[in-house]
Amino acid sequence: MEVYDYPPPGKExxxxxxxxxxxxxxxxFCRQRPLGxxxxxxxxxxxxxxxxxxxxxxxxxxxxxxxxxxxPPSGQHWMGTDAFGRDIFSRIIYxxxxxxxxxxxxxxFGATLGAFIGVICAYFGGKTDVVIQRFMEILLxxxxxxxxxAMMAVLGTGIMNVIVAITIPLVPRSAQIIRSSxxxxxxxxxxxxxxACGFGHxxxxxxHILPNVVAPYLILLTAYLGGAILTxxxxxxxxxxxxxxxxxxxxxxxxxxxxxxxxxxxxxIFPGLSISAAVFAFNIFGDSLRDELxxxxxxx
Amino acid sequence: MAQYLIKRVLLMIPTLLGxxxxxxxxxxVVPGDIAEIRHAGEGSRVSQEVLQQxxxxxxxxxxxxxxxxxxxxxxxxxxxxVSMWTGRPVLYEISIRFQLSLQVxxxxxxxxxxxxxxxxxxxxxxxxxxxxxxxxxxSIAGLATPSFWLGIIMILGLLxxxxxxxxxxxxxxxxxxxxNFTQLIWPxxxxxxxxxxxxxxxxxxxVLEVLREDYIRTAHAKGLKEKLILIRHAxxxxxxPVISVISLELAFLIGGLxxxxxxxxxxxxxxxxVQAIEQRDYTMTQSLVLLxxxxxxxxxxxxxxxxxxxDPRVRYK
Numbered sequence: 001m002e003v004y005d006y007p008p009p010g011k012e013x014x015x016x017x018x019x020x021x022x023x024x025x026x027x028x029f030c031r032q033r034p035l036g037x038x039x040x041x042x043x044x045x046x047x048x049x050x051x052x053x054x055x056x057x058x059x060x061x062x063x064x065x066x067x068x069x070x071x072p073p074s075g076q077h078w079m080g081t082d083a084f085g086r087d088i089f090s091r092i093i094y095x096x097x098x099x100x101x102x103x104x105x106x107x108x109f110g111a112t113l114g115a116f117i118g119v120i121c122a123y124f125g126g127k128t129d130v131v132i133q134r135f136m137e138i139l140l141x142x143x144x145x146x147x148x149x150a151m152m153a154v155l156g157t158g159i160m161n162v163i164v165a166i167t168i169p170l171v172p173r174s175a176q177i178i179r180s181s182x183x184x185x186x187x188x189x190x191x192x193x194x195x196a197c198g199f200g201h202x203x204x205x206x207x208h209i210l211p212n213v214v215a216p217y218l219i220l221l222t223a224y225l226g227g228a229i230l231t232x233x234x235x236x237x238x239x240x241x242x243x244x245x246x247x248x249x250x251x252x253x254x255x256x257x258x259x260x261x262x263x264x265x266x267x268x269i270f271p272g273l274s275i276s277a278a279v280f281a282f283n284i285f286g287d288s289l290r291d292e293l294x295x296x297x298x299x300x
Numbered sequence: 301m302a303q304y305l306i307k308r309v310l311l312m313i314p315t316l317l318g319x320x321x322x323x324x325x326x327x328x329v330v331p332g333d334i335a336e337i338r339h340a341g342e343g344s345r346v347s348q349e350v351l352q353q354x355x356x357x358x359x360x361x362x363x364x365x366x367x368x369x370x371x372x373x374x375x376x377x378x379x380x381x382v383s384m385w386t387g388r389p390v391l392y393e394i395s396i397r398f399q400l401s402l403q404v405x406x407x408x409x410x411x412x413x414x415x416x417x418x419x420x421x422x423x424x425x426x427x428x429x430x431x432x433x434x435x436x437x438x439s440i441a442g443l444a445t446p447s448f449w450l451g452i453i454m455i456l457g458l459l460x461x462x463x464x465x466x467x468x469x470x471x472x473x474x475x476x477x478x479x480n481f482t483q484l485i486w487p488x489x490x491x492x493x494x495x496x497x498x499x500x501x502x503x504x505x506x507v508l509e510v511l512r513e514d515y516i517r518t519a520h521a522k523g524l525k526e527k528l529i530l531i532r533h534a535x536x537x538x539x540x541p542v543i544s545v546i547s548l549e550l551a552f553l554i555g556g557l558x559x560x561x562x563x564x565x566x567x568x569x570x571x572x573x574v575q576a577i578e579q580r581d582y583t584m585t586q587s588l589v590l591l592x593x594x595x596x597x598x599x600x601x602x603x604x605x606x607x608x609x610x611d612p613r614v615r616y617k
Contacts, residue, residue, distance in 0.1 A: 137315050137318075139322075141315060150585075153577045154329045237446075271449075287436075
């Protein structure tokens with residue numbers, strides 16, 4: 001006869017158990033979805049670059065040097081210099097900071113606000129739902145870039161304003177998807193049970209329904225991250241986004257990069273490559289995450 | 301069905317009215333107005349009287365509700381007014397650029413569909429093989445590459461390799477088809493690639509889903525040929541969601557190619573919008589945004605009808 005030896009359910013045991021579980025899941029994710037793991041790795045590298053920009057970058061990204069204008073890539077300036085003699089490599093490193101700040105904030109606020117609105121719509125239904133949905137539909141009938149452009153015209157240039165301008169078009173898109181997920185949860189027995197217990201509406205919505213739409217929420221978050229970075233680059237390229245001299249990838253592609261494209265192509269190539277690499281990594285990571293979290297959402 | 305259609309059409313009106321209200325007030329909140337922008341070059345020498353005169357001329361001195369009412373009433377009767385900046389009718393300004401925007405949008409769609417549907421289907425059929433990975437990487441790269449950067453690189457490549465640049469002037473396809481082609485093929489390629497990436501992903505996931513359905517297994521069990529199952533049974537259903545992606549994206553392309561038009565120096569609707577916002581040309585901006593929204597809502601509607609028409613399961617629900 002075997003003797004089963006159950007460890008006492010102590011607090012320490014539980015935390016280590018959940019930690020190995022968490023690590024195991026990450027390892028399994030890397031093994032099964034190598035492409036996604038590479039995307040995640042690029043993301044981590046980018047985040048570290050953004051955080052440690054002060055230590056990594058060889059030059060001050062804002063320091064103009066008229067003795068070193070439009071220099072080609074060399075040992076001293078790895079990616080060359082721009083029309084003001086600023087080191088492009090340093091500007092790319094600091095640009096990661098701008099891209100991540102804008103991308104993360106806009107994706108986070110867009111997806112989160114949308115999630116709250118979506119859950120409220122699904123939970124209350126009826127008139128509340130109809131009115132909010134109508135309003136979301138109005139926002140949805142603008143192409144994203146057009147709405148962002150109009151918002152930027154109102155707000156003026158600057159990082160905070162770019163974040164707001166990109167967040168607003170994301171909200172109705174997120175609300176739509178979260179609403180449909182929350183609708184199916186609303187009718188589950190445990191929601192009725194919570195109501196029978198006498199819990200208030202906010203508690204049911206945010207403690208019982210909201211945690212259950214985390215999977216689509218995370219998927220949206222990663223999907224929007226890439227999109228937000230692209231929109232930021234587009235706005236900056238149009239001259240209504242982040243303002244000079246802040247290092248931003250889209251801004252680096254504007255003006256002189258086009259004027260001197262033939263004689264100094266490095267000015268146009270490296271910022272564009274950075275945008276592509278970052279968005280590519282996020283998309284591929286987001287795709288794998290989606291497959292991992294919810295195979296049914298593949299059609300989204 | 302008729303009742304449903306009428307209801308859908310009627311529901312468009314409040315949405316479009318909302319778009320009108322939103323853009324009207326957004327534009328009024330933007331700091332500076334057209335009178336100030338127009339005289340900005342003259343420095344501080346312009347007297348307030350001149351500015352006031354100009355505002356009176358454009359009707360900007362009237363109360364906001366009055367301006368809004370007058371505008372909406374005119375639009376409802378099909379009169380979009382004149383551009384505050386150029387003084388020419390808004391519809392004329394739009395019509396001379398519409399052709400170019402429509403041509404780019406349609407040809408980019410054509411290219412994207414031609415590329416995306418076979419590749420997306422192939423990726424689904426060869427799921428998790430190197431073919432699938434290659435196609436997926438190609439399509440994710442398409443989504444990740446900003447089309448304006450692709451444009452810059454294309455122009456740069458043409459300049460360095462051939463020492464040639466695409467013509468700057470737009471010539472309609474029936475006047476000089478070759479000049480038209482050499483100018484527009486580059487933006488079409490840049491936009492079409494990104495666009496095809498979206499369709500490709502949709503096609504792949506949709507085909508994958510359909511291939512797992514019972515009736516496909518039945519078809520296999522009956523001993524039908526692979527090709528027949530794929531074309532007659534699977535694709536027919538799998539392409540339904542793809543159609544809605546295509547139609548929505550087409551609507552977006554007509555008014556939303558703001559950045560691409562900037563790179564390729566195309567005088568299209570997107571550029572007109574950026575200019576109009578910069579110049580605080582209220583009538584122009586409002587009309588353009590409203591028309592874009594009309595197009596969007598209409599395409600949405602058409603996609604829904606097409607969906608119901610193609611899929612009896614939707615129709616009878």
